Amino acid sequence: MTRWLVISDNHGDRDILVSLKAALKPDTIFHCGDSEMTADDPWFKGAYVVQGNMDFDSQLPLVQTPTVDGCKVLLTHGHYDEVHWDLTKLKLHADQEQADLVFFGHTHELAAEEAGGHVFVNPGSISQPRGEYRQLGGTCALITVTPTAWVVQYYTRDAQPVPELKFTFTRNQKG
Numbered sequence: 001m002t003r004w005l006v007i008s009d010n011h012g013d014r015d016i017l018v019s020l021k022a023a024l025k026p027d028t029i030f031h032c033g034d035s036e037m038t039a040d041d042p043w044f045k046g047a048y049v050v051q052g053n054m055d056f057d058s059q060l061p062l063v064q065t066p067t068v069d070g071c072k073v074l075l076t077h078g079h080y081d082e083v084h085w086d087l088t089k090l091k092l093h094a095d096q097e098q099a100d101l102v103f104f105g106h107t108h109e110l111a112a113e114e115a116g117g118h119v120f121v122n123p124g125s126i127s128q129p130r131g132e133y134r135q136l137g138g139t140c141a142l143i144t145v146t147p148t149a150w151v152v153q154y155y156t157r158d159a160q161p162v163p164e165l166k167f168t169f170t171r172n173q174k175g
């Protein structure tokens, strides 16, 4: 069982990344972009991170597709997949990559759903939230990976779990 932190769109608010890493102690970190930090920032050491539309360090990759703990992940900010519109393009991208999990940001609205054999997680913006849950003041997602499930639990900036924002997805058993 491992715990992954998925976080996005802190827009230069580096302090919140530091405090959440310390509080949640994740095994692996995925940053979905718009950090407004540079690729060599020590906070990113050991983390998977991509470039958002507000990131100008070309050392940051646009897409990452690592296999972590036996799960194929598609990590992307989402602006090139036009996620502001709907998830049509992102779903095609996920099909192409045969991704189990897709982590994206850009909309600043949290979302967790299964579609077409992929689990899509938008952690929301930790610093500039929009949409239905913006009153939480910013969110990230902590995913507990077990052999049979991904449990997505959203957290607030003060590292408190939001009870109604917990989603369990059964892992496809691929032989």
Ligand SMILES: [Mn+2]
Residues within 6 Å of the ligand: 009, 034, 052, 054, 106, 108
């Ligand atoms: Mn953003």
